[in-house]
Amino acid sequence: xxxxxxxxxxxxxxxxxxxxxxxxxxxxxxxxxxxxxxxxxxxxxxxxxxxxxxxxxxxxxxxxxxxxxxxxxxxxxxxxxxxxxxxxxxxxxxxxxxxxxxxxxxxxxxx
Amino acid sequence: xxxxxxxxxxxxxxxxxxxxxxxxxxxxxxxxxxxxxxxxxxxxxxxxxxxxxxxxxxxxxxxxxxxxxxxxxxxxxxxxxxxxxxxxxxxxxxxxxxxxxxxxxxxxxxxxxxxxxxxxxxxxxxxxxxxxxxxxxxxxxxxxxxxxxxxxxxxxxxxxxxxxxxxxxxxxxxxxxxxxxxxxxxxxxxxxxxxxxxxxxxxxxxxxxxxxxxxxxxxxxxxxxxxxxxxxxxxxxxxxxxxxxxxxxxxxxxxxxxxxxxxxxxxxxxxxxxxxxxxxxxxxxxxxxxxxxxxxxxxxxxxxxxxxxxxxxxxxxxxxxxxxxxxxxxxxxxxxxxxxxxxxxxxxxxxxxxxxxxxxxxxxxxxxxxxxxxxxxxxxxxxxxxxxxxxxxxxxxxxxxxxxxxxxxxxxxxxxx
Ligand SMILES: Cc1cc2nc3c(=O)[nH]c(=O)nc-3n(C[C@H](O)[C@H](O)[C@H](O)COP(=O)(O)OP(=O)(O)OC[C@H]3O[C@@H](n4cnc5c(N)ncnc54)[C@H](O)[C@@H]3O)c2cc1C
Ligand code: SF4
Numbered sequence: 001x002x003x004x005x006x007x008x009x010x011x012x013x014x015x016x017x018x019x020x021x022x023x024x025x026x027x028x029x030x031x032x033x034x035x036x037x038x039x040x041x042x043x044x045x046x047x048x049x050x051x052x053x054x055x056x057x058x059x060x061x062x063x064x065x066x067x068x069x070x071x072x073x074x075x076x077x078x079x080x081x082x083x084x085x086x087x088x089x090x091x092x093x094x095x096x097x098x099x100x101x102x103x104x105x106x107x108x109x110x111x
Numbered sequence: 112x113x114x115x116x117x118x119x120x121x122x123x124x125x126x127x128x129x130x131x132x133x134x135x136x137x138x139x140x141x142x143x144x145x146x147x148x149x150x151x152x153x154x155x156x157x158x159x160x161x162x163x164x165x166x167x168x169x170x171x172x173x174x175x176x177x178x179x180x181x182x183x184x185x186x187x188x189x190x191x192x193x194x195x196x197x198x199x200x201x202x203x204x205x206x207x208x209x210x211x212x213x214x215x216x217x218x219x220x221x222x223x224x225x226x227x228x229x230x231x232x233x234x235x236x237x238x239x240x241x242x243x244x245x246x247x248x249x250x251x252x253x254x255x256x257x258x259x260x261x262x263x264x265x266x267x268x269x270x271x272x273x274x275x276x277x278x279x280x281x282x283x284x285x286x287x288x289x290x291x292x293x294x295x296x297x298x299x300x301x302x303x304x305x306x307x308x309x310x311x312x313x314x315x316x317x318x319x320x321x322x323x324x325x326x327x328x329x330x331x332x333x334x335x336x337x338x339x340x341x342x343x344x345x346x347x348x349x350x351x352x353x354x355x356x357x358x359x360x361x362x363x364x365x366x367x368x369x370x371x372x373x374x375x376x377x378x379x380x381x382x383x384x385x386x387x388x389x390x391x392x393x394x395x396x397x398x399x400x401x402x403x404x405x406x407x408x409x410x411x412x413x414x415x416x417x418x419x420x421x422x423x424x425x426x427x428x429x430x431x432x433x434x435x436x437x438x439x440x441x442x443x444x445x446x447x448x449x450x451x452x453x454x455x456x457x458x459x460x461x462x463x464x465x466x467x468x469x470x471x472x473x474x475x476x477x478x479x480x481x482x483x484x485x486x487x488x489x490x491x492x493x494x495x496x497x498x499x500x501x502x503x504x505x506x507x508x509x510x511x512x513x514x515x516x517x518x519x520x521x522x523x524x525x526x527x528x
Contacts, residue, residue, distance in 0.1 A: 007305040008170075012303060045285075046172055047285065055260075056259070057260040059172065068313065075286075109178065
């Protein structure tokens with residue numbers, strides 16, 4: 001039997017997996033998480049991107065969860081680029097990063 | 112002197128929500144004063160996701176959560192000042208602030224303080240050794256990295272397993288630092304389980320429970336630390352010390368309300384929270400001065416800050432618009448067994464039968480607890496709750512008619528074996 005802690009909300013349900021049986025989740029997001037965790041673990045990524053001609057950083061995130069084992073490679077891409085002002089809310093900054101079908105988008109409007 | 116109905120000090124999540132709610136409850140003449148160059152407060156540096164699930168039913172990053180509330184503020188055309196520091200408030204409800212135009216004074220009908228919290232620093236926890244460069248609070252390191260783009264160190268040790276420390280363990284690892292480990296003095300982590308999984312386990316960062324930093328090594332710059340085991344009473348066990356080489360120590364050892372303005376104005380302080388004493392209207396001991404958010408007591412989740420501040424905005428509006436009913440009875444609230452603090456401290460009842468909200472924290476981990484409100488040892492309200500933890504605030508509300516004509520109530524938690 002394998003035990004997981006669901007990371008999808010602060011409740012942190014303990015989920016137990018026994019062959020095909022999955023128990024202990026309180027909502028469907030937990031079931032979905034447990035299934036993915038066994039085959040292809042996914043994580044949200046947040047980081048920052050340098051703003052051109054400014055001392056400040058622009059916060060960004062992945063538009064969808066990414067495969068966990070690609071996080072480090074995506075971080076390298078994020079640290080390669082910079083972005084010019086003005087920045088719109090949820091502006092796409094890196095489209096389809098590493099062909100993962102996930103965009104890196106801004107999480108703040110900066111003028 | 113300029114007059115404004117409602118002045119809100121602080122434009123973080125508490126200030127934003129109380130402004131929006133006061134407006135929606137009929138007060139249109141509002142001024143929010145914020146010392147930073149932008150609204151949003153601490154949310155601006157919390158770039159990770161984990162905000163909004165309970166209130167907005169969507170998991171957002173800190174800046175996105177702030178964006179939602181800033182938009183709501185702008186939709187209502189509520190006025191705000193940035194880069195403006197409030198220096199003083201007083202019992203006449205005057206607000207003195209300073210910005211690039213100089214020092215200005217305004218008179219309000221009510222003031223809401225939404226000032227946020229401070230991090231406990233080095234001088235507040237006792238660690239022997241020098242105070243070299245390389246020791247930071249976790250929140251300050253977070254600000255340097257996420258706002259200014261500056262990584263404070265390469266080989267990092269973290270003291271305290273609160274969420275900010277855990278979030279920073281992941282964030283610094285992603286930016287190329289080597290996070291050696293996290294020490295927690297208690298036998299359990301104070302952080303959320305989800306953060307242990309996605310911030311430590313995902314990156315194979317060890318968490319050492321029942322250990323603490325017992326020595327700082329290095330005089331001008333940090334060269335390393337010693338960690339030691341502690342016993343069940345959190346005392347260091349001799350000869351368990353081991354040296355760990357690192358250039359950075361992050362402290363994630365707690366937050367406390369930021370409260371100088373209220374203290375200076377003469378609002379009575381709550382020594383248990385470091386915030387102010389309040390009644391069930393969130394009003395301090397000075398009429399017309401309200402307080403909310405992390406400046407009142409430290410919240411676990413921003414959603415709870417917003418929820419609380421919606422109530423506070425409404426309460427301030429009721430005062431300003433003369434909608435308050437006469438007080439028919441008044442009582443004190445005492446915290447008793449297993450309760451580290453409870454709010455409000457006094458309750459003023461009127462005949463409009465409004466519910467009374469309680470906020471409290473348990474002193475230690477309790478598996479099954481009975482939360483009780485007593486008057487002269489007689490239970491007037493109780494309920495059972497599972498898995499009580501100091502890191503999780505307990506909130507509930509009761510009908511005010513249960514309290515009418517009482518002079519005093521005690522709030523306690525009985526541990527059920
Ligand atoms: C580092 C950190 C990480 C967190 N991570 C999470 C998380 O992952 N998930 C979650 O749900 N919650 C998290 N929280 C909690 C949540 O973000 C906070 O509880 C909430 O945002 C606090 O809002 P606030 O308005 O009370 O305080 P703040 O956001 O701190 O706002 C206070 C504002 O008042 C201003 N101010 C103070 N004094 C003056 C003055 N004299 N004059 C003018 N302006 C003044 C400050 O500049 C600031 O903008 C975190 C909190 C911290 C500190
Ligand atoms: S299973 Fe549902 S309720 Fe439980 S932690 Fe996951 S998301 Fe939250």
